[in-house]
Amino acid sequence: MAIPHPRDIQLAAVRWLDERYPFTKAIEESMYQRVPNFANAFYYCFGGMVFVIIVLQLVTGILLAIYYVPDARGNPAEAYSSVLFIQNSVYLGWLIRGVHFWGANILIFMVLLHMARVYWTGSYRAPRELNWMVGAIMLLIILGFALTGYLLPWDTKAYFATEVTIKIAGSPPPPQLGAFIKQILQGGPVVGPPTLQIFFTAHVFLFPALIILLMYVHFRFIRAHGISEPM
Numbered sequence: 634m635a636i637p638h639p640r641d642i643q644l645a646a647v648r649w650l651d652e653r654y655p656f657t658k659a660i661e662e663s664m665y666q667r668v669p670n671f672a673n674a675f676y677y678c679f680g681g682m683v684f685v686i687i688v689l690q691l692v693t694g695i696l697l698a699i700y701y702v703p704d705a706r707g708n709p710a711e712a713y714s715s716v717l718f719i720q721n722s723v724y725l726g727w728l729i730r731g732v733h734f735w736g737a738n739i740l741i742f743m744v745l746l747h748m749a750r751v752y753w754t755g756s757y758r759a760p761r762e763l764n765w766m767v768g769a770i771m772l773l774i775i776l777g778f779a780l781t782g783y784l785l786p787w788d789t790k791a792y793f794a795t796e797v798t799i800k801i802a803g804s805p806p807p808p809q810l811g812a813f814i815k816q817i818l819q820g821g822p823v824v825g826p827p828t829l830q831i832f833f834t835a836h837v838f839l840f841p842a843l844i845i846l847l848m849y850v851h852f853r854f855i856r857a858h859g860i861s862e863p864m
């Protein structure tokens with residue numbers, strides 16, 4: 634029996650997959666989108682840069698989660714000790730943590746630049762209002778990431794900064810609403826182990842799931858409308 638050429642095996646495999654789902658068509662549609670010339674200006678990159686930083690945050694976050702322990706009981710607490718361990722003992726831990734920290738800061742800056750571009754070119758107008766709203770929700774989620782991530786090292790600065798933020802978040806009238814928000818965020822009468830548990834869950838499970846879903850929606854909208862014409 635003649636030995637098949639590797640290229641024929643490859644083609645047969647692609648054909649087999651395409652008969653079950655149109656993979657080739659889906660990849661071609663996503664890779665070969667024509668982009669208008671005016672979108673070559675550097676400020677049309679900001680949204681893409683936000684996306685790249687979010688991917689970097691997800692990757693470095695997963696690596697940090699391998700060693701991070703979300704336990705605020707005891708003194709020193711495991712949460713604090715595990716961050717010290719990542720920083721000082723884990724191979725390249727200082728780098729992964731540093732990239733995650735600076736990525737978070739640059740992310741907020743880039744999102745604001747991206748929003749400024751969308752605002753400046755009037756791209757929030759019809760038919761893109763819904764996509765602007767999706768963006769606004771993603772901005773809130775990104776701020777939520779920053780708030781919840783800040784507490785995770787469980788050091789003095791994180792503790793007292795979070796105490797202040799929760800106090801502010803729990804201050805809107807009527808008092809019942811403020812008290813309700815405070816209870817949801819804090820998980821008890823003071824900032825303590827339940828607060829860390831809540832913040833960790835939001836930071837590591839809830840917000841990543843939401844942002845991935847909303848980025849998908851954001852990109853589907855962009856594909857449906859095409860990039861807006863300059864004003």
Ligand code: HEM
Nearest residue numbers: 677678679680681683684756764765768769771772860861
């Ligand atoms: C997770 C954060 C975000 C990501 C990954 C993202 C990504 C992108 C990308 C890649 C584009 C294509 C054009 C460009 O890059 O400028 C875009 C367009 C757009 N974005 Fe975002 N974005 C985010 C947040 C936001 C926010 C916070 C807003 C506003 C509140 C927003 C509103 C829009 C609108 C309206 C468009 C369409 C612009 C047009 O057609 O010219 N986005 N976004």
